[in-house]
Amino acid sequence: MSATTKTRTAAEGRTASKPAPASAAARLLGDRRLPVLVTAGLFLAMYIGGLSRYQNYGFGEPQVFLNLFIDNSYLLVAAVGATFVIMSGGIDLSVGSLIGFTTMFTAWLVERQGLPLLLVIPLALGVGAFGGFLMGYVIHNFEIQPFIVTLAGLFLFRGLCLVISKESISISDSTVSSMAQTRVSLGLGELSIGAIVALVVLAAAFYILHYTRFGRRVYAIGGNEQSALLMGLPLGGTKIAVYTVSGFCSALAGLLFMLYIQSGDPLHAVGMELDAIAAVVIGGTLLTGGSGYVLGTLFGVLVLGLIKSIIQFEGTLSSWWTKIATGVLLCAFILIQRAMTTRKQT
Amino acid sequence: MSTPAVTTPSRWRALTRHHLFWPVAVLIALLLVNVPFTPDFFAIRMADGHLYGSLVSIVLFGSPLILVAVGMTLVIATGGIDLSVGAVVAITGALTCSYISDQADQNALAGVFLAMGIGLVAAVVCGLWNGFLVARMGIQPIIATLIIMVAGRGVAQLITDGQIITINSEPYKLIGGGYWLTLPFSIFVVAAVVAVTVALTRRTALGLLVESVGGNAEASRLVGIRSRRIKIMVYMFCALCAGIAGLMISSNTSAADGNNAGLWIELDAILAVVIGGTSLLGGRFSIGGTVIGALVIQTLTTTIYTIGVPTQTNLVFKAAVVIVVCLLQSPKFRAKVFGAKGARTTAPAEPATPADAAPKMEVSR
Numbered sequence: 001m002s003a004t005t006k007t008r009t010a011a012e013g014r015t016a017s018k019p020a021p022a023s024a025a026a027r028l029l030g031d032r033r034l035p036v037l038v039t040a041g042l043f044l045a046m047y048i049g050g051l052s053r054y055q056n057y058g059f060g061e062p063q064v065f066l067n068l069f070i071d072n073s074y075l076l077v078a079a080v081g082a083t084f085v086i087m088s089g090g091i092d093l094s095v096g097s098l099i100g101f102t103t104m105f106t107a108w109l110v111e112r113q114g115l116p117l118l119l120v121i122p123l124a125l126g127v128g129a130f131g132g133f134l135m136g137y138v139i140h141n142f143e144i145q146p147f148i149v150t151l152a153g154l155f156l157f158r159g160l161c162l163v164i165s166k167e168s169i170s171i172s173d174s175t176v177s178s179m180a181q182t183r184v185s186l187g188l189g190e191l192s193i194g195a196i197v198a199l200v201v202l203a204a205a206f207y208i209l210h211y212t213r214f215g216r217r218v219y220a221i222g223g224n225e226q227s228a229l230l231m232g233l234p235l236g237g238t239k240i241a242v243y244t245v246s247g248f249c250s251a252l253a254g255l256l257f258m259l260y261i262q263s264g265d266p267l268h269a270v271g272m273e274l275d276a277i278a279a280v281v282i283g284g285t286l287l288t289g290g291s292g293y294v295l296g297t298l299f300g301v302l303v304l305g306l307i308k309s310i311i312q313f314e315g316t317l318s319s320w321w322t323k324i325a326t327g328v329l330l331c332a333f334i335l336i337q338r339a340m341t342t343r344k345q346t
Numbered sequence: 347m348s349t350p351a352v353t354t355p356s357r358w359r360a361l362t363r364h365h366l367f368w369p370v371a372v373l374i375a376l377l378l379v380n381v382p383f384t385p386d387f388f389a390i391r392m393a394d395g396h397l398y399g400s401l402v403s404i405v406l407f408g409s410p411l412i413l414v415a416v417g418m419t420l421v422i423a424t425g426g427i428d429l430s431v432g433a434v435v436a437i438t439g440a441l442t443c444s445y446i447s448d449q450a451d452q453n454a455l456a457g458v459f460l461a462m463g464i465g466l467v468a469a470v471v472c473g474l475w476n477g478f479l480v481a482r483m484g485i486q487p488i489i490a491t492l493i494i495m496v497a498g499r500g501v502a503q504l505i506t507d508g509q510i511i512t513i514n515s516e517p518y519k520l521i522g523g524g525y526w527l528t529l530p531f532s533i534f535v536v537a538a539v540v541a542v543t544v545a546l547t548r549r550t551a552l553g554l555l556v557e558s559v560g561g562n563a564e565a566s567r568l569v570g571i572r573s574r575r576i577k578i579m580v581y582m583f584c585a586l587c588a589g590i591a592g593l594m595i596s597s598n599t600s601a602a603d604g605n606n607a608g609l610w611i612e613l614d615a616i617l618a619v620v621i622g623g624t625s626l627l628g629g630r631f632s633i634g635g636t637v638i639g640a641l642v643i644q645t646l647t648t649t650i651y652t653i654g655v656p657t658q659t660n661l662v663f664k665a666a667v668v669i670v671v672c673l674l675q676s677p678k679f680r681a682k683v684f685g686a687k688g689a690r691t692t693a694p695a696e697p698a699t700p701a702d703a704a705p706k707m708e709v710s711r
Contacts (some may be wrong), residue, residue, distance in 0.1 A: 152669045156665035159664070227642060327494070334479075
């Protein structure tokens with residue numbers, strides 16, 4: 001199946017980046033919504049492809065679709081956080097280890113220290129947001145590249161995981177397990193609490209990015225930092241806030257991940273920052289910042305999730321095809337972006 | 347009376363101003379930390395015709411990192427970055443080991459050389475792809491190399507079929523775990539690569555071209571330097587170094603692990619380059635500094651083992667080192683912390699010039 005995915009993306013990429021003299025094609029290429037539409041189309045095509053291939057195995061059931069949200073709720077939240085950072089022209093590599101740290105931290109507090117979950121949740125979110133704030137502070141005030149600062153964050157949080165415990169801590173707390181098993185019925189199927197939280201975060205991010213002053217500032221800084229500064233926008237505050245949002249989202253994603261597998265492990269979510277960045281890029285957010293949609297990120301996450309579930313349905317394909325397919329998709333979308341931006345410049 | 351008083355500080359000053367002073371000082375300090383815990387830390391003894399000792403093992407275990415970091419230095423000098431080296435390490439090891447394991451006679455020299463050739467060619471192809479994306483398509487280096495970082499591990503697992511391939515080949519074992527002239531063979535490999543790199547970059551104009559591309563790619567192109575070609579070459583060289591490191595790692599363990607070989611080595615390599623004083627903005631580089639930086643990281647790891655700090659704090663230490671080094675390199679941080687202090691103390695004598703000059707010099711050097 002992933003072979004068909006590959007050819008399909010290649011075909012999409014070719015049609016989109018073909019330098020056709022027709023003005024309609026040029027207009028299409030200049031449209032900032034194009035990457036999102038391509039991703040949505042890709043998702044639809046993959047879904048229909050899966051439907052025709054695995055119809056007899058229950059692929060068509062609504063629950064299979066809803067499971068995409070349940071199984072990828074944490075990735076969606078993390079990717080939403082990463083969208084803010086990438087939109088502002090930065091990058092956050094600490095997402096994966098912050099998720100791992102949050103699972104470890106909550107598992108340790110709940111299991112070893114016996115604190116109630118209701119106290120631990122705000123604590124974990126606070127720690128994540130504070131970590132993001134610190135990174136943003138250093139990035140802005142000392143003008144060090146975001147890449148290297150968040151790299152230090154990656155080391156730090158992964159290290160702190162190991163300092164808490166080298167072993168995995170499983171969570172047997174009754175509140176956690178009952179929360180993890182709660183399903184909300186939607187008529188056609190059901191969603192977990194994690195999926196609902198993720199959708200709420202998505203909606204909030206949509207509102208913040210498109211309808212608030214803060215959201216416009218994020219776009220402006222990503223578009224051109226110098227112009228944003230000359231316009232009198234509070235550069236430092238916005239930048240620090242963006243990394244704080246990313247830290248908060250990572251911590252929340254960590255909580256959802258903890259709920260999803262009910263344990264804390266120092267090796268949880270290794271490399272998830274790459275999945276999050278890949279989802280954002282596939283979702284059509286420009287890596288140089290300033291252009292993109294948080295809804296695109298949703299489609300990016302869904303496409304990655306669909307690859308996973310198609311590989312599961314196929315049965316004979318091994319898990320590493322997920323990585324290869326992700327890499328191929330990433331490459332195709334980066335090339336589309338490139339074609340778009342060069343078009344705009346000339 | 348007054349002459350020595352003047353020359354000593356100036357010589358001291360010249361010494362501290364040397365770009366290798368701080369990396370070397372950190373390395374020596376780290377080595378000295380070991381002495382109270384293991385009194386015979388610097389002792390090197392002879393056993394079975396091999397040299398043994400902590401210093402030898404630091405160089406032995408650090409050699410893949412030195413190789414990767416040397417390649418990374420040139421990439422960073424052009425203002426880029428290569429995240430894919432870890433995946434390249436895995437791919438090279440996987441291809442070479444799977445080819446050797448298919449041989450009837452795993453000790454046949456021809457087969458081993460062919461296998462290594464295949465592995466290194468694959469590595470160079472990866473580098474060519476990275477360079478193509480960065481130089482021809484104009485994609486940011488972090489993102490362009492992210493593609494192979496994500497997909498490459500999948501490819502490596504595809505080659506090994508998700509298994510850990512073990513081999514039993516004496517000639518292949520030599521590269522990463524063998525001895526030659528009483529020293530680990532890998533030390534000679536590293537020395538050769540470093541010597542060739544230094545000769546190519548400092549004895550020819552190549553190093554200057556790399557620095558000028560990193561300083562300003564567009565300006566270099568306008569004065570007639572083929573900056574695209576230089577960039578592609580640099581990425582290929584970096585991948586080749588990573589490939590050799592991959593051979594070394596897989597040979598040392600006699601196994602190829604698509605999932606874990608070279609995991610996080612890209613981060614360690616970037617760290618080594620930064621410690622060595624190469625600016626992440628590009629435009630200048632120091633191979634010697636990078637080698638010392640890589641040794642600092644390996645010594646840090648060894649020290650954590652020997653002084654009995656729980657090994658899991660290793661990453662926290664590394665994070666602290668990254669932050670401290672980056673803060674010290676940041677002109678703005680130094681202006682805020684040291685600059686203010688320096689300006690206050692030297693203000694009566696020479697108003698404000700040293701505080702201004704110091705950060706600028708660091709940037710332009």
